[in-house]
Amino acid sequence: MVKARRVGNSITVTIPKEIVSELDITEDTDMNLFVREGAVVMEPAVSRWDRLVERVRHQAAERGLTEADVDRAVAEIRGRARGDERAKDVD
Numbered sequence: 001m002v003k004a005r006r007v008g009n010s011i012t013v014t015i016p017k018e019i020v021s022e023l024d025i026t027e028d029t030d031m032n033l034f035v036r037e038g039a040v041v042m043e044p045a046v047s048r049w050d051r052l053v054e055r056v057r058h059q060a061a062e063r064g065l066t067e068a069d070v071d072r073a074v075a076e077i078r079g080r081a082r083g084d085e086r087a088k089d090v091d
Contacts, residue, residue: 002015002016024044024051024052025044029045030045032044032045056073057070
């Protein structure tokens with residue numbers, strides 16, 4: 001259970017460390033907040049996968065890899081996740 005606290009004119013809820021880790025949330029993560037069936041729902045505005053791919057693209061650029069290199073690697077990973085036999089042959 002978490003407790004709501006007043007901060008200025010707003011109410012703040014602290015997200016437990018386990019959830020922050022599971023969702024890969026940082027202090028700069030944009031979040032969507034809405035009500036569904038009487039419950040407050042909060043989710044990252046960008047999917048965890050998209051954030052991961054963006055981070056990989058940035059790190060790849062720092063290492064001199066091209067967008068095409070990253071796109072090939074992402075396609076291979078997605079293929080493996082689907083069980084695509086062609087992706088397994090790339091090894």
